[in-house]
Amino acid sequence: MESNSRDASAILREIEALKATRNEIDSKISALEAQLREIKLQNGNDNGVLNNGSCPPISGLDSGFGHGLTPQMIYRYSRHLLLPSFGVQGQSNLLKSSILVVGAGGLGSPALLYLAACGVGRLGIVDHDVVELNNMHRQIIHTEEYIGQPKVKSAAAACLSINSTIKIVEHKEALLASNALEILSQYDIVVDATDNAPSRYMISDCCVVLGKPLVSGAAVGLEGQLTVYNYNGGPCYRCLFPTPPPSTACQRCSDSGVLGVVPGVIGCLQALEAIKIASAIGEPLSRRMLLFDALSGRMRIVKIRGRSLQCEVCGENTTFSKQQFQEFDYEKFTQTPLSPAPLKLNLLQADSRISGKEFKERIDNEEAHVLVDVRPEHHFKIVSLPRSLNIPLPSLEARLAEISSALEKKEDETNSGSGAQLYVVCRRGNDSQRAVQYLHKMGFTSAKDIIGGIEGCARDVDPNLPMY
Ligand SMILES: Nc1ncnc2c1ncn2[C@@H]1O[C@H](COP(=O)(O)OP(=O)(O)OP(=O)(O)O)[C@@H](O)[C@H]1O
Numbered sequence: 479m480e481s482n483s484r485d486a487s488a489i490l491r492e493i494e495a496l497k498a499t500r501n502e503i504d505s506k507i508s509a510l511e512a513q514l515r516e517i518k519l520q521n522g523n524d525n526g527v528l529n530n531g532s533c534p535p536i537s538g539l540d541s542g543f544g545h546g547l548t549p550q551m552i553y554r555y556s557r558h559l560l561l562p563s564f565g566v567q568g569q570s571n572l573l574k575s576s577i578l579v580v581g582a583g584g585l586g587s588p589a590l591l592y593l594a595a596c597g598v599g600r601l602g603i604v605d606h607d608v609v610e611l612n613n614m615h616r617q618i619i620h621t622e623e624y625i626g627q628p629k630v631k632s633a634a635a636a637c638l639s640i641n642s643t644i645k646i647v648e649h650k651e652a653l654l655a656s657n658a659l660e661i662l663s664q665y666d667i668v669v670d671a672t673d674n675a676p677s678r679y680m681i682s683d684c685c686v687v688l689g690k691p692l693v694s695g696a697a698v699g700l701e702g703q704l705t706v707y708n709y710n711g712g713p714c715y716r717c718l719f720p721t722p723p724p725s726t727a728c729q730r731c732s733d734s735g736v737l738g739v740v741p742g743v744i745g746c747l748q749a750l751e752a753i754k755i756a757s758a759i760g761e762p763l764s765r766r767m768l769l770f771d772a773l774s775g776r777m778r779i780v781k782i783r784g785r786s787l788q789c790e791v792c793g794e795n796t797t798f799s800k801q802q803f804q805e806f807d808y809e810k811f812t813q814t815p816l817s818p819a820p821l822k823l824n825l826l827q828a829d830s831r832i833s834g835k836e837f838k839e840r841i842d843n844e845e846a847h848v849l850v851d852v853r854p855e856h857h858f859k860i861v862s863l864p865r866s867l868n869i870p871l872p873s874l875e876a877r878l879a880e881i882s883s884a885l886e887k888k889e890d891e892t893n894s895g896s897g898a899q900l901y902v903v904c905r906r907g908n909d910s911q912r913a914v915q916y917l918h919k920m921g922f923t924s925a926k927d928i929i930g931g932i933e934g935c936a937r938d939v940d941p942n943l944p945m946y
């Protein structure tokens with residue numbers, strides 16, 4: 479394994495270096511492509527491309543039919559035009575509208591594809607992230623060839639390949655209080671397709687300050703929800719949630735998992751709400767929230783409270799200004815980082831910890847030991863280290879006897895007078911430290927945790943160990 483893993487590490491390093499170069503080249507190509515599109519648009523493009531920003535508005539197009547739709551547009555959107563409640567007016571409204579989607583992930587993928595397909599005049603995409611292999615099961619806008627490349631670039635290419643006649647704007651950056659006013663002010667409607675509390679508060683506050691409707695969705699595990707904020711006198715996000723939930727209550731897909739199609743369903747519904755607002759049809763989901771439970775297949779719509787007069791941002795006596803917005807610290811307010819680096823606890827003394835490499839050396843030298851894996855059982859089933867004993871952290875207290883007898887058995891087997899060593903592992907090396915702290919208290923004083931957990935071992939010791 480040693481020489482293999484050394485070879486593999488060198489190859490991995492080389493791949494990373496090449497990817498960095500590729501990203502740089504891709505960024506340059508993106509910038510040039512954007513410039514080219516801009517020039518084409520300014521020269522009056524031959525594709526019937528629309529632009530609600532710097533290009534002539536739809537009314538400037540002389541179609542000769544009195545409604546501004548060209549023959550190609552009529553053919554492309556004919557199934558919309560045939561809908562009596564949508565028709566030419568609905569389509570024209572849509573073509574004149576501009577919509578910003580924040581986040582090109584699980585929710586943003588279907589939302590963007592439908593918004594592009596249906597003919598939103600100008601579609602903005604904000605995301606700072608790159609496409610990863612573990613995004614592919616749900617972030618259906620991205621294809622394998624874009625792994626390692628910016629999500630905005632991949633999403634823009636997919637949208638343009640469906641509809642080359644609309645304007646796509648790539649914002650390859652994180653949306654922050656410092657740039658949100660400038661970016662959001664360029665659009666009529668905002669779709670929140672992010673996955674974290676600071677972004678949700680920030681986007682909602684910015685929409686209030688700028689007077690923009692906000693289509694908000696969320697999906698994790700097997701459940702999703704959807705509503706429209708700040709629309710026609712309806713509530714904003716803060717009216718409903720004046721104080722952020724404890725950061726531990728906010729689940730993320732990378733920890734809790736998500737069935738790919740669940741954000742797919744909610745993202746499609748987000749596109750639908752944005753289309754209803756943009757085309758001025760139907761009743762957007764304001765003052766109501768849609769709740770989706772995938773397992774039962776149930777969708778419920780519940781009434782939610784209206785605008786709160788006491789709301790700090792949109793309430794009667796609010797003093798929340800653009801400047802206050804820009805100075806507001808959303809990460810501090812929600813006690814959650816925007817792009818969380820995985821939590822890295824440091825609860826133990828150095829002599830109670832051991833690196834993955836040292837652990838491997840010790841087991842290669844046949845040290846008598848017991849390895850306890852404190853991850854949940856369904857994690858253990860994905861991947862586990864050889865001969866480890868799965869005792870999930872919450873059941874540690876009830877299963878101490880199992881550890882004692884495993885240690886005794888090991889000592890008997892090996893006749894090691896000095897006793898068997900106790901190691902604890904988890905996914906990333908946080909729960910293992912919590913477990914070791916507890917084990918020390920319960921008399922297992924020599925217990926050690928494996929630094930960085932299974933993920934650390936996959937990175938530093940054995941690249942053949944799968945990551946998840
Ligand atoms: N403030 C922000 N500005 C721009 N993009 C954001 C912001 N907050 C979140 N995002 C983007 O929103 C998307 C959310 O996608 P999703 O919820 O599917 O999760 P993910 O981060 O891609 O994947 P996973 O959680 O599985 O690691 C991500 O692409 C993320 O980069």
Ligand SMILES: [Zn+2]
Nearest residue numbers: 714717789792
């Ligand atoms: Zn409010």
